[in-house]
Amino acid sequence: MLMQGVAGLILYVLLLIFLLLFITVFLKLGLGFVESENDSFGSAFLTALVGAIILWVILIITPAGILWLIISLLIFLLIFWLLVNARHKTGYGGAIVVTIVAVIFAIIIVIVLLFIIRVTLGLASILF
Numbered sequence: 001m002l003m004q005g006v007a008g009l010i011l012y013v014l015l016l017i018f019l020l021l022f023i024t025v026f027l028k029l030g031l032g033f034v035e036s037e038n039d040s041f042g043s044a045f046l047t048a049l050v051g052a053i054i055l056w057v058i059l060i061i062t063p064a065g066i067l068w069l070i071i072s073l074l075i076f077l078l079i080f081w082l083l084v085n086a087r088h089k090t091g092y093g094g095a096i097v098v099t100i101v102a103v104i105f106a107i108i109i110v111i112v113l114l115f116i117i118r119v120t121l122g123l124a125s126i127l128f
Helices: 003-030 041-061 066-088 090-128
Strands: none
Touching: 003 041, 003 090, 041 066, 066 090
């Protein structure tokens, strides 16, 4: 039973690292669209890490429910824009643009990956 717990913990840590890298890549791409300081990959990773911790804390302290989830995400967005502005000196409008560009890039990449997976699985089912 202990191995399942340790394996589960390792899986969660690996998932956290993957998601942080995923967020960092798109944050870095978004920072490329605005004039900013500290736009290195490491700086973007630190911003993503702090943002993830802030989101986790906000989600932990708010009650359950769809309305509270929406309110929590809006509060997180405001705090994240302040964080991006403070860390990367983008201005508040620039922080909003960084977020919008990062989300658009993430959606496009996820759609392309899902399409590639679908085509690959479709070819595999035809061949086998």
